[in-house]
Amino acid sequence: MSFREKTAWIEMVSLLGLIFWYFWPFLHPGHHGNDLVFSRLIIAAAAVLILGIVAKMVVAAFTPKAEKTPPDEREKMIETKSRRFSYAILAWAVRLALFLGVSNPALFFNGNTLLFFLMISEVMGVGYQIVQFRR
């Protein structure tokens, strides 16, 4: 597994952790789901950031040479393709949010809806990257 694939896995796990940590309470009955709980989001984002940095440092310590090497042409191509894929997902998600917003404008303007779509598009992008690396 290349250094960049390991990094993509770390990113994927971190993002999924962030999604579950933040959105889990919204699934519980009785939760109104309209509040963008900034304190919870900031704690989760900080935890994910710190854990991600530590995990990447551990991976880099085991493969110091690979960490210093710039991405080669295939890795750059995979990164570009995954960005494009991620953007396409995000664009469809925004369209969906707009569509849903016609009947429920509050939903479109709900920060949590947009945050969820943004995170999902990121996860899909990283997932696409992993699939390409493993092909």
Next chain:
Amino acid sequence: MGKISNEIRRLRFEHGEMTQQQLAEKIQVTRQTINAIEQGKYSPSLEAAFRIAAVFGQPLESVFHYSQDE
């Protein structure tokens, strides 16, 4: 779409059983990229293809072959 095949695996073995890692270091890509090129899963840039051919001291057309689908 056509198909690009190559002789990299054979050439590596003919050049002192060169490993994928050694070839990767010579042309400044990752071992995974060499593996993907060898298996035909990734078509290298023209520059990388020339660099691979130069490592083996062969012309480009001896290392890479292009066949067009009917």
